[in-house]
Amino acid sequence: MPREALEALQFARLRTTLRNAHDNVALHRKRMEESGVVPEEVRTLDDLRRLPFTYKSDLRDSYPFGMFARPLNAVARIHASSGTTGKATVVGYTREDIQNWADLMARSLHSAGARAGDVIHNAYGYGLFTGGLGAHYGAERLGATVVPMSGGSTERQIALIMDLGANILCATPSYALAMAEVAEQQGVDLRKSQLRVGVFGAEPWSNAMRCEIEERLAVKAIDIYGLSEIMGPGVACECPAQAGLHGWEDHFLFEVLDPETQAPVPEGDAGELVITTLTKQALPMLRYRTRDITRVTTAPCDCGRTHLRILRITGRSDDMLIIRGVNVYPSQIESVLVGRAMISPHYQLVVERRGTLDHVTIEVEAQCGVDAEAFPAIARDVARHVKSMVGISTDVVVKLPGEIPRSQGKAVRVRDLRPKE
Ligand SMILES: [Zn+2]
Numbered sequence: 092m093p094r095e096a097l098e099a100l101q102f103a104r105l106r107t108t109l110r111n112a113h114d115n116v117a118l119h120r121k122r123m124e125e126s127g128v129v130p131e132e133v134r135t136l137d138d139l140r141r142l143p144f145t146y147k148s149d150l151r152d153s154y155p156f157g158m159f160a161r162p163l164n165a166v167a168r169i170h171a172s173s174g175t176t177g178k179a180t181v182v183g184y185t186r187e188d189i190q191n192w193a194d195l196m197a198r199s200l201h202s203a204g205a206r207a208g209d210v211i212h213n214a215y216g217y218g219l220f221t222g223g224l225g226a227h228y229g230a231e232r233l234g235a236t237v238v239p240m241s242g243g244s245t246e247r248q249i250a251l252i253m254d255l256g257a258n259i260l261c262a263t264p265s266y267a268l269a270m271a272e273v274a275e276q277q278g279v280d281l282r283k284s285q286l287r288v289g290v291f292g293a294e295p296w297s298n299a300m301r302c303e304i305e306e307r308l309a310v311k312a313i314d315i316y317g318l319s320e321i322m323g324p325g326v327a328c329e330c331p332a333q334a335g336l337h338g339w340e341d342h343f344l345f346e347v348l349d350p351e352t353q354a355p356v357p358e359g360d361a362g363e364l365v366i367t368t369l370t371k372q373a374l375p376m377l378r379y380r381t382r383d384i385t386r387v388t389t390a391p392c393d394c395g396r397t398h399l400r401i402l403r404i405t406g407r408s409d410d411m412l413i414i415r416g417v418n419v420y421p422s423q424i425e426s427v428l429v430g431r432a433m434i435s436p437h438y439q440l441v442v443e444r445r446g447t448l449d450h451v452t453i454e455v456e457a458q459c460g461v462d463a464e465a466f467p468a469i470a471r472d473v474a475r476h477v478k479s480m481v482g483i484s485t486d487v488v489v490k491l492p493g494e495i496p497r498s499q500g501k502a503v504r505v506r507d508l509r510p511k512e
Contacts, residue, residue, distance in 0.1 A: 092341070094389070094397055100341055102136050104369035109133055109142075112375040115160035118153060119145075119377060139344060139367065140355070144378045147180065150320060155181040161373045171219045172319050182221075182319050183373040189228065191370050192322055195339050196229020199328035202337060202396070203313040204288040205259045207234030212257035212286075214248060214266060215293065216500050217241040221323030222293050226261045229325060235259070242266065242499045245273045249281065256285040260310065264291040264300055265502030268436055271307040272497070282309035290315050292324055294501050295404050297422045299429035301333075303436050316404065320379055321366050327401050332393040335400030342370050345399060346378070347387050350408055361386050363408060364401065382408045384420070410505065412442060414449050414483045421504040423481050424453060431476075433461050433469050437495040444509045452486040453477065456495045463491075 092100070109130035112119035122143035123129060132138070150158060159166065166183040173179055184192065205211060211230040215222030223241055230237040238255055240248055242262075248270060252260070260267065267289055274281045286308060292315035304312045316336050317324035326343060327336035338345045344367040347356050356362040364383045368376045386402045406420030413419070421440055429436040434455045441452040455473060457466060470487040477485050496503070 092397060097340055097397065098136060101344060101369060104341075105133065105136065105139065105344065105367070106130065108367070108369055108371070108375045109377070111160050111372065112377055116158055116375070118149060118158060119375070122377075136344070139346070139378070142367075142377055144353075144365070144380050145376055146380050147320060147382075150180045150182075151178050154178045156183070159183050159373055160375055161185055166373050168224075169219075170221045170224075170319055170323065172221075173219075179219075180320060185372040188322075188370075188372050188374075191342065192225060192325065193228040193232040195322070195342060196225055196325035197232035198229075198339065199315055199325045200226075200229055200233050200235070200259070200290060202328050202330045202394075203259075203290045203315070204311060204331055205230070205233060205235060205290070209233075209235045209258040209287075210238065210256055210285070211235045211259040211261060212238045212240055212248070212252050212255070214240050214242055214260065214262035214270075215324070220500075221317070221319045222261075222263075222500075225317070225323040225325060226290070230259075230261075245270055245499070246277065249274045249277065249279055252281065252284055252286065253279065258285050258287050260286055260289045260308070262289070262291060263293045263498060263501055264296040264304060264312070265294060265498035266500060267291060267304050267308065267312075268300075269497040269499070271304070272435070275307075281307070284309075286310050288313060290328070292316055294504075295406050295410075295420070295422045297426040297429065298403070299426045300436065303429050314403065316401065318381060318383075321368060321376055321381075322371070326366070330392065330394040330396060334392065335388065335402045337392070337396050337398040338387070338401050340398050343368060345387060345401070347385065350384075359386055359388055361405065364404075384408055384411075412440075412449065412451065412505075414451055417482050419451075419481060419483055424451075424477060424485075425504075427476050427480050428453070428455060428473065431473065433458055433465065434473070434489070435492065435495075437497065438504070439495055439506055440504060441506045442509055449509065450486070451483065452488060454488050454490055454495060456490045457492060459492045 167186045168184045171179040217223030289310040315328045317326040327338040346365040347362040350363040466489040473487045
């Protein structure tokens with residue numbers, strides 16, 4: 092769709108969304124009244140900037156159903172994300188919301204290179220987490236054959252990928268690597284499977300990780316993005332050009348703002364991704380602060396799609412570490428670690444407070460067969476590269492093969508041992 096027509100569609104849908112949020116959700120109505128903007132006064136897409144923000148804490152504070160714009164008997168499905176701090180975040184969908192989600196997830200899978208008739212092995216967790224069912228409904232809508240595997244039972248996953256002839260793998264990138272490792276230990280060559288494309292998301296990952304996965308699984312590794320507060324997986328997805336994730340702008344409005352000043356940043360500059368839903372009925376979301384740091388471009392893509400592209404998510408502002416004044420995302424350190432000789436792509440960062448300063452220890456793992464006498468030299472080499480490429484001094488500990496915990500879903504990259512404030 093030409094961008095002009097797309098913007099006209101966005102504006103019409105924004106009007107409907109504002110009416111829904113204002114009339115049916117007390118919190119949105121109160122915030123709009125406080126900021127002096129009622130739905131009728133929003134006359135252009137730019138007026139969006141006058142609307143108040145919504146935060147994850149709003150969902151927690153209105154637990155469980157306070158932000159629903161529909162009574163529970165009109166809600167067909169509930170999902171929830173586990174709260175590491177306090178209560179879970181509960182989200183709801185009408186039947187039409189689920190249809191739209193299936194459409195967008197089918198569109199994402201197609202953009203990744205999946206087609207009707209493919210066998211899609213879905214290793215995203217099923218249950219309250221949106222990953223499993225989100226991918227499942229999209230794969231069915233696409234006309235594919237779904238294997239609803241969920242996470243865990245890694246040896247069985249590998250056997251089924253080989254035996255059922257899976258063409259597409261849906262998983263977190265860290266779990267895909269864990270699968271590759273177990274397959275190698277079992278003497279199974281996943282490179283010889285029917286797998287063609289991997290659709291990887293639910294955690295930030297680096298380009299180095301992409302190369303590693305593409306090499307070890309012999310797939311095209313495609314990045315997919317989503318969050319349960321907005322919908323679940325399928326908010327944005329890469330195309331075969333692998334040059335950013337197309338954000339599905341007929342269903343969402345994307346802004347990139349300076350997280351401090353909240354002013355829009357120029358196109359192409361880094362900032363916090365802020366999303367407004369345009370078609371959600373049960374849980375309309377206005378200017379949701381995702382905390383994800385990224386850049387966007389509306390420049391034409393080689394694939395011909397006109398939807399803007401979200402460049403790789405660098406990390407979440409919540410995960411950002413400030414080490415002696417330097418802002419660091421775990422994915423920056425990952426870029427240095429993954430693919431380096433003699434170490435495996437599994438790692439953890441341990442953050443501690445030493446005196447008044449934060450300190451990072453990087454735990455890496457030696458590859459099988461590397462002599463322990465080489466560990467000190469490996470540690471020095473990793474520390475030197477992190478210093479020169481990321482700009483921080485770290486301690487590096489080299490562990491034995493298999494000592495770093497393997498992910499079966501979202502990887503735990505940071506162990507934060509700093510005292511809680
Ligand atoms: Zn494209």
